[in-house]
Amino acid sequence: MNSENRFIKFLGGRNLVFSLSLLILIGIMIFIYDKISFVFNPIIVVLSTITPPIILAFIAYYLLNPIVDFLERLRIKRIWGIVIIILGISGLLAGIILLTAPAIEAQVKELFRNFPNYVQQLWKDVTTSIENSFLGPYYDNAYDWVVSNFSDIPGIVGSYIGNAFEGIQNVASTVTNFVVVLVTFPIILFFLLKDGDRFKAYCLKLLPPKFRKDVNQILDNMDAQVGSYIQGQIIVATCIGILLYIGYLIIGLDYAITLAIIAAITSVVPYLGPTLSIIPAAIIAIVDSPFMLLKLAIVWVIVQFLEGNFISPNIMGKTMKIHPLTIVIVLLVAGNLFGIIGVILGIPGYAILKVLVAYFYNKFKARYNRYYGEEYGAYAQDQQSENK
Structure with a gap:
């Protein structure tokens, strides 16, 4: 009993x-x-409108807040530090865009115009190699099977493209959403940088005193996890883009800056991003010559070695403590559930969920120790857990 x-x-x-x-x-x-979900459609529309600028503002907040704190330690008022940083970054970006936009635009247009030719040439070379190898007798049968089973792919793709164009025909709505993001993002960022700590303290005061310490601990852990990930991943992706650009210039690969920008953007997604970014560069290199493909492989190995042994360990550190296999699984699941947004935000979301699970698990261990620890043996407690 x-x-x-x-x-x-x-x-x-x-x-x-x-x-x-x-x-x-x-x-x-x-x-x-x-x-009755249709009743909440206006709320969904409001949330879908304000969510993008809020997410962008939080990403920029985690990048810029350490700089604002540093300026504040130099006895520069916080509001002036924020203004200096925003104006400085805006001027720097404007200058970079004005100087590089024409060259990048021309290169991007040329790449998109010629890339189908690269793919076609690669397919022709592969086909020729297969026909001249021991697989030649089986090529015709395989080709007929592909044609018979996938002959309607162009129609299917065309229907999807048509549906996509129908979905974006409302240009006014698209432009409005873009303007909303463009206008509200700097405003949200300004007040996050200015009053972020006060907003957190205000929210904590709304809670019953009994729960404030625990909620504050959870928020601090989330802030450390997500902040370190966003800061580190963007810096790592930028370093990868710069190193690849230098490497592409050295080996003389066409469209160096465009391919490096693609690599920097996709590298924001860990593990899968860098792998996907090398595909267009590999296609261009192999069509150029086998020797160019070899040089590209050397550049890629060097960049991956520098990133894995020097850049990521020093920038990312051990804060996230997520196994690579877990990262891949999270990215695949989040991508299937939420598309490209899920791929980008999957790891920060997992980090938040991990903090919550760890907190409640520590509470479970403390509760178990209270009722069963003396009789059956106690769980080892983390330093942050409390006997409640």
Whole structure:
């Protein structure tokens, strides 16, 4: 009997009934929402409108807040430090765009115009090599099978493209959304940099005093995890882009700056991004010559060696503590669920979820130790866990 009572107390005692009732009410609310979800369409529209500038502002906040803090330590008022940084970065970006935009635009246009020819030439070379090899007798059969089973692919692709164009025909809406992001992003960023700490303290004061310390701990852990990831990943991606650009220039690869920009952008996504970014460069290199492909491989190996052994360990550190296989799984799942947004934000979302799971697991261990630790042996407690 004592064992049963102890188990009920371990699960929450009288609070267990409240928790189960709360779960039932949440389930009923979800069921009702599924039936009348159209009522919430205006709320969904509002959230979809304000979410992009808020996400961009938070990304920029994590990048710029350390600089603002540094200027504040130099006794420059925070508001003036923010103004200096925003004006400086805006001027720097404007100068870079004015100086490099014509060359990049011409190179991008030429790459998009010629890339289909590169792919076609690569396919022709592969076909010729297969026909002249021991696989030649099987080539015709394989080709007929592909044609018979995938002959309608152009029609399918065309229908998808048509649907996509139908979805973006409302140019006014697209332009409006872009203008909203462009106008609201700097405003949100300014107030995040100026009043971020005050906003956090204000939100904590809204909570009951009993929960403030725990919530503050969770927010601090999330801030450290997500902030370090965003700062580190963008710096690492920028370094990869610069190193590849230098390497492409050295080996004389065409479209060096465009391919380096593609690599820098895709490298924001860990593991999968750098692998995808090398594909267009490899196609261009192999069509140029086998020797160019060899030089590209050497450049890629050198850049990956520098990134894996010097750049990432010193910039990213050990803060995230996520296994590479976990990162790949998270990216695949998030990509299937939310598309490109899921791929970009999957790892920060996982980091937030990991902080929450770790917090509740520590609470579970502390509760177990209270009711069963002396009799059956206690869990090892983390330094941040408390016996509650």
